[in-house]
Amino acid sequence: MREYLLKRIIISIFILWVVATLNFVIFQVVSPLSPEDTYAPLNLDIPPETLELIRELYGLNEPMHMRYIKYIKNMFTFDFGISFVSRKPVVVEMSQRLPATVLLLGSSMVATILIGTPIGILAASKRGSKKDIVTIGAGLFTWGVPVFFIQLLFMLFFSYYWMKIFGVPLFPVRGLYSIPPLANPLAFMADVAWHIGLPLITLVVGGFGAWALYTRNILLDALTQDYIITARAKGLSERTVLYRHAFRSTLPPIVTIIALSIPGIITGAMITEWIFTLPGIGRWYLDALTGSDYPVLQAVLFMFAILTILCNLIADLLYGILDPRIRVGVRR
Amino acid sequence: MASIFSKDKRIIYTRRIREFWFEFKSKKIGLAGLALIIIYVLVAVFAPFLTPYNPITQPRLAQATAMPEWITVFPGYQDYGKTQREILNWNVEKGSEFVEGWGSSAEIQYEAGKPQLVQVELSSQFSYMQMAPNEFFTLFRYEVANIKDIECSIALSLIPPEANSSYIFWRSETLTAEKSQDVTVDSKDPIFIKRLGFKLQENLGNIIFSQKGDYTFILLIQFRPLSNDAMAKVVIKNSQIVLLGRVHGILGTDYLAKDIWSHLVWGSRISLSIGLLAALVGTVIGIFVGVTSGYLGGLTDEVLMRTVDILLCLPLLPLLLALVHLYGRNVYYIVLFIGIFGWQGLARVIRSQTLSIRETPYIESARASGASGFYIMQKHIVPNIIPVAFASMILAVPSAILFEAALSFLGFGDPRVVTWGMMLQHAFGFGGFSQLAWWWIVPPGLAIIGLCMAFVFIGHAFDEIVNPRLRRRR
Numbered sequence: 160m161r162e163y164l165l166k167r168i169i170i171s172i173f174i175l176w177v178v179a180t181l182n183f184v185i186f187q188v189v190s191p192l193s194p195e196d197t198y199a200p201l202n203l204d205i206p207p208e209t210l211e212l213i214r215e216l217y218g219l220n221e222p223m224h225m226r227y228i229k230y231i232k233n234m235f236t237f238d239f240g241i242s243f244v245s246r247k248p249v250v251v252e253m254s255q256r257l258p259a260t261v262l263l264l265g266s267s268m269v270a271t272i273l274i275g276t277p278i279g280i281l282a283a284s285k286r287g288s289k290k291d292i293v294t295i296g297a298g299l300f301t302w303g304v305p306v307f308f309i310q311l312l313f314m315l316f317f318s319y320y321w322m323k324i325f326g327v328p329l330f331p332v333r334g335l336y337s338i339p340p341l342a343n344p345l346a347f348m349a350d351v352a353w354h355i356g357l358p359l360i361t362l363v364v365g366g367f368g369a370w371a372l373y374t375r376n377i378l379l380d381a382l383t384q385d386y387i388i389t390a391r392a393k394g395l396s397e398r399t400v401l402y403r404h405a406f407r408s409t410l411p412p413i414v415t416i417i418a419l420s421i422p423g424i425i426t427g428a429m430i431t432e433w434i435f436t437l438p439g440i441g442r443w444y445l446d447a448l449t450g451s452d453y454p455v456l457q458a459v460l461f462m463f464a465i466l467t468i469l470c471n472l473i474a475d476l477l478y479g480i481l482d483p484r485i486r487v488g489v490r491r
Numbered sequence: 492m493a494s495i496f497s498k499d500k501r502i503i504y505t506r507r508i509r510e511f512w513f514e515f516k517s518k519k520i521g522l523a524g525l526a527l528i529i530i531y532v533l534v535a536v537f538a539p540f541l542t543p544y545n546p547i548t549q550p551r552l553a554q555a556t557a558m559p560e561w562i563t564v565f566p567g568y569q570d571y572g573k574t575q576r577e578i579l580n581w582n583v584e585k586g587s588e589f590v591e592g593w594g595s596s597a598e599i600q601y602e603a604g605k606p607q608l609v610q611v612e613l614s615s616q617f618s619y620m621q622m623a624p625n626e627f628f629t630l631f632r633y634e635v636a637n638i639k640d641i642e643c644s645i646a647l648s649l650i651p652p653e654a655n656s657s658y659i660f661w662r663s664e665t666l667t668a669e670k671s672q673d674v675t676v677d678s679k680d681p682i683f684i685k686r687l688g689f690k691l692q693e694n695l696g697n698i699i700f701s702q703k704g705d706y707t708f709i710l711l712i713q714f715r716p717l718s719n720d721a722m723a724k725v726v727i728k729n730s731q732i733v734l735l736g737r738v739h740g741i742l743g744t745d746y747l748a749k750d751i752w753s754h755l756v757w758g759s760r761i762s763l764s765i766g767l768l769a770a771l772v773g774t775v776i777g778i779f780v781g782v783t784s785g786y787l788g789g790l791t792d793e794v795l796m797r798t799v800d801i802l803l804c805l806p807l808l809p810l811l812l813a814l815v816h817l818y819g820r821n822v823y824y825i826v827l828f829i830g831i832f833g834w835q836g837l838a839r840v841i842r843s844q845t846l847s848i849r850e851t852p853y854i855e856s857a858r859a860s861g862a863s864g865f866y867i868m869q870k871h872i873v874p875n876i877i878p879v880a881f882a883s884m885i886l887a888v889p890s891a892i893l894f895e896a897a898l899s900f901l902g903f904g905d906p907r908v909v910t911w912g913m914m915l916q917h918a919f920g921f922g923g924f925s926q927l928a929w930w931w932i933v934p935p936g937l938a939i940i941g942l943c944m945a946f947v948f949i950g951h952a953f954d955e956i957v958n959p960r961l962r963r964r965r
Contacts, residue, residue, distance in 0.1 A: 170800075177801050190817045299951060303889050303943030305896055308936035311915065311924075315932060319924050332924075426808040430897060434919070444809055445901060448816050456813055463806035471804075 167475065171468045178464040179234045182457045183227060239458035244450045249458045253440070259335050260439035263355060264421075264428055267362035272417065275367040279374025283382065284401055291375070298372025306365035307430045313361050314434070330357035333436035358435045362428070377412050381405040411481040418474035422467040511878075514956050521952025527945035535759040542753035543740070546909050550747040553739035554626045556928045557748065560738045572621025574736035579615040579631070579708055581727065586611035589714075596728040599712055601641065603720045613710040617732070620703045624696040624734045627678045629660060629708075631730035634671035641721040642667055646711045647676070652704030658687055660708075700734065708732070743930040745914070746921040755934050757909040762892050762942055765826055765910075769891035772830025774837060774884040778876065781841025782868050786849055796842070799835045807832055808897065815903045822905040825898060829891050837883045844876050878957040886950035889943035896939050911935035 214220050218229065233240065239249035282294035318328040331337075331354050341347045381387070382405050390400045429441030436442070440459060447455035515521055534541065544552060553574045562568045581597040583590045589611050591598040599611050633645055643666045648657040660676045660683075676683060678695040689695065700706070712725055741752040784795040814828050848854065849872070857867050898904050899912025900919070914935040918924070923931045 170797075174797075174801050174804055178804060181805075185813065185817065299944070299947050302886075303893075303947040304940050305893050305900075305936070305943075307897065307900055308915065308939065311919065311932060311936065315924055315927070315929065319927055323927065422806060426806045429808060430901065433901060445812070448812055448903075451816075460806065460809060460813070463809060464804050467804045467806070 164476075167472060171472060174468060175235075175461075175464060176231070179231055179461060180227075182234075182460055183230050186453050186457055187226065187230070188223070234457070234461055239461075240454040242447075242455050243452045244447070244455075249454050252443070252455075253458065253462070256438060256440050256443045259437050260425070260428060260432070260441065262351075263358055263362075263431065263437060263439060264424055266355065267359050267366070267428075268417070268421075268424060270359065270363045271366045271370050274363060275370030276374050276413070278367070278371040280378060280401070280406065282371065282375040283378035284397075286379065294368075294371050294375055297368030298375075299368075301365060301368040301372075304365065306361065306427060307434060309365050310358070310361040310431060310434050313357055313364075317357060330354075332357075335437050354435075355437075358431050358437065362431060366424075373416060374409070374413065377409045378405055381408045384408075411478050414481055415474040415478050418470045418477060421470045422463065425463065425466065511956065515952060518952035518955065520948045524945040524948025524952070527941060528949070531759050531763060531942055531945065534756055535763050538756045538760060542750070542756050544750040544753045546749055546754035546757050547907075550749050551628075551733075551735065552748050552750055553736040553744050554624065555744065555746050555748050556923065556926050556931060557736055557739040557744040559743045559930050560740055562738055568738075570622035571737040572624065572734075573738055575619065575621065575624075575734040577617040577732045577734075579617070579730035579732065581613040581615050581710065581730070584612040584614045584709075595730070596726065597710075599725045599727075601643075601714045601716070601721070601723045603722055604716070607716070609714040609716075611712040611714075613712075613727070615708045615710075615730070616705050617708075618705045619700055619734060621734075622737065623698075623700045625694060625737065626735040627696050627700065627733060628735075629676040629730075629732045630674070632671065632673045632728040633663070634726040634728070635666050636669055636671075636724045636726070638667065638669055638723045639721060640716065640718040641723045642715040642717065643723050643725065644713045645725065645727075646713075647674075648709050648711070649699065650707045650709060651699065652702050652706060657709065658699055696734070742934055743928070745917055745928075745931055746923070751914070751931055751934065754909055754914055755911070755938060758911045758914065758935065758938065759942070761822070761908050761910045762895065762939070765822065765829075765895045766888040766892040766942070766946070768826045769829035769833065769895075770884045770887040772827065773833040773887055773891075774880055776830070777834035777837030777883070778841055778873065778880050780834065780838040782845050782872055782876070784838070785842040785845025786864065786868050786872060792842075795838070799838055802832065802835045805832070808894070811894065811898065812901065812903050815898060820903060820905050822908050825895060825905065829894050833887060833891065833894075837880065837887070840883065841876055841880065844879060845872055848872050848875055882950060882953040882957045885946055885953055888946040889950075892939065892943055892946075911939050 218226055221229075237250060239253075241247065242249050242252060245252060278294055278297075282288075282291040285291055314330075314332055317330050318332045322328040335354050336347065336350050337354075341350050382401075384405075387400060387405055390404050391397075395404075425440070428439070429444065431437070432439040432441040433445055443455065444459045446452075447459070558568070558571065560573065563571050578595055580595055581593045583593055586609060589599050589601055589609065590613070591600050593613065597613055601609060629647070631647070635643065644663050645666075646662040647660045649660055650657040661674055678684075678699075681691055684691055684693065684695055687695070689698065708730075710727060710730075714721075714723060735748065739748075740750050742755060743751050745751055745754070780795050780799070784792045811825075811828050811832065815825060818824055854867060854871055857871060862870075895904070895910065896912035896915070899910045900916045902916055902920075904910055904913050904916070906913075912935075915932065918928065918931045918935075922928075
């Protein structure tokens with residue numbers, strides 16, 4: 160087990176190094192930053208000494224390999240430098256942006272799983288029924304429907320049309336809390352919940368179908384196993400068979416897929432944050448793109464890669480822990 | 492095409508395709524998807540015949556965010572009018588001795604004579620019988636030539652029905668030299684609004700055209716000769732007034748008053764081609780990597796599969812956004828990037844298939860009879876994995892379409908082509924929501940959903956036929 164873990168960690172570090180190098184190539188070799196180009200459209204009279212100073216400051220005068228070594232060292236020590244736009248250290252700003260993203264994604268994931276799993280179980284237990292077909296339909300639906308369109312529609316109806324008909328919108332259209340923020344902590348929390356309501360609901364609407372379909376398919380696989388036939392033959396109730404026997408065996412793949420889907424959900428949340436103007440990582444990244452804020456872009460891409468690798472690792476480990484067959488195999 | 496294959500090969504392929512079609516026919520969902528795609532393809536092919544306007548180059552077809560024309564069927568909207576274009580035909584009211592010709596263009600000639608003030612008055616009438624427009628504009632061109640020792644001025648004003656006063660639309664400065672100019676008087680022009688003495692937030696269209704009836708334009712041309720041999724020639728051309736409609740076409744207009752229906756129809760071309768091309772690029776790479784890695788094994792396999800691992804760790808959307816931002820918002824780049832970063836899942840599937848095919852006896856016998864690795868891959872392995880690859884490609888199309896839509900929606904699409912994502916971006920960014928312009932927001936989204944669902948349906952049916960156990964995760 161330890162050997163396996165060690166191997167995985169070494170491979171992970173290797174992958175991280177490749178991703179970091181790729182970042183370097185994209186942002187500093189192929190389309191490198193040059194103060195001359197940056198200031199040229201502004202038509203400012205910047206003296207050459209100042210430009211030289213800027214080059215010095217960002218280490219642009221050093222040879223490429225020195226820059227690369229420094230860059231890799233910085234990346235792996237989480238020293239992402241200072242944002243061009245906000246002039247704050249990237250790490251500090253990232254920690255300010257993280258809560259919104261974590262709040263949105265955490266709550267939407269929990270809600271999606273809590274709604275999707277029972278639907279999937281129901282569909283699997285009544286295979287071929289109308290409920291099952293509806294579940295399959297909902298699952299296929301999520302394949303072909305852009306979540307951002309669902310969000311736009313919900314926004315149109317629950318904010319703008321609601322506003323027109325009732326005078327107040329059911330949900331606000333932008334921000335994480337009212338401005339100025341409410342002083343009372345309880346009221347503030349309620350305010351945040353109100354603001355996050357629409358993004359949350361739309362993410363769940365766009366995601367629960369896929370989740371239900373996934374649960375259904377795993378459970379159906381489990382239900383065709385021999386031990387289920389044995390359990391039924393013993394005369395156990397259908398309920399016991401479903402929950403105590405079949406569903407339990409689906410836990411490892413379900414937990415795995417939760418871990419594996421986190422990175423994808425985070426990138427998907429980028430558009431959500433954009434639409435609802437939530438001050439999260441995704442919105443930050445998009446703003447950094449328009450401002451060519453390279454330190455931020457590099458940092459976010461690197462952190463996304465770390466997150467993906469971590470999630471993969473956790474998925475593997477959890478699978479080993481949850482699945483008795485693998486667990487026993489490891490002990491031997 | 493047929494000559495590529497020998498005769499018996501052709502027979503085998505036709506039989507396979509026929510068998511496949513026989514099975515596919517029984518899948519209702521697949522047939523529905525196929526029908527839907529045929530509709531989209533027809534729309535894309537016949538786009539020029541379906542659209543009366545160019546979605547990029549023809550703005551101001553009606554007022555900004557005009558509603559669809561058929562809305563007038565519903566109560567409350569019956570009075571909403573279409574765009575009315577009136578070519579102004581000039582008649583002479585005063586000073587006919589100076590007017591050489593009139594009609595759609597008028598020519599006024601002043602020749603040496605008594606040095607006294609001369610006024611020429613032209614008028615043009617049109618009737619307006621609709622609800623007051625929100626926007627209007629007037630165009631005309633004047634040319635002053637052969638001018639000598641004279642001060643001349645031109646003024647345009649409008650008299651509403653049964654009114655004594657008039658609105659002065661435009662007045663030239665005193666002209667003493669040759670000049671020609673295209674004049675546009677726009678109801679949204681703040682200087683114009685101020686000059687008429689209204690507040691900026693007031694709507695000139697609603698005020699001036701509030702009555703139904705005959706409106707009269709008066710064009711007044713004044714000559715003030717300064718000497719005895721003064722002369723001048725003034726030509727008025729291309730005079731027209733456009734009262735922009737509150738309703739327009741099949742799906743109304745967007746913020747620049749471009750035709751939404753045309754935009755929607757032309758968008759099908761881009762979405763279809765981007766989706767198919769990107770999926771094709773991804774599938775080709777996926778087949779190549781999967782077969783090579785599976786057949787050769789060893790170090791090649793290790794390197795290729797680690798590459799897949801690395802690509803799977805890259806956050807796709809942020810990376811695509813960064814690449815498109817850095818290398819230019821070009822539709823070909825977008826296709827290429829989506830294709831290049833979208834083959835990892837397929838490569839893994841193909842690799843495992845290749846692994847199992849490699850161990851079959853007929854591959855072994857082919858190898859024993861001295862066939863090269865390339866020959867075996869190309870002749871024996873690739874034909875066997877084509878069905879799986881094809882099913883996977885069909886399922887890759889909707890995700891490519893959705894990716895492109897997301898890119899465009901975030902403002903990273905190619906600005907030169909018309910896409911559905913771009914329509915949503917405009918609606919989101921330029922006030923489609925605050926104006927409740929559902930005809931601008933809903934159709935592009937439904938178009939995306941319809942096209943993606945069609946491919947998902949077909950892919951689902953395909954999957955069931957080709958590979959019942961195969962489940963895609965990403």
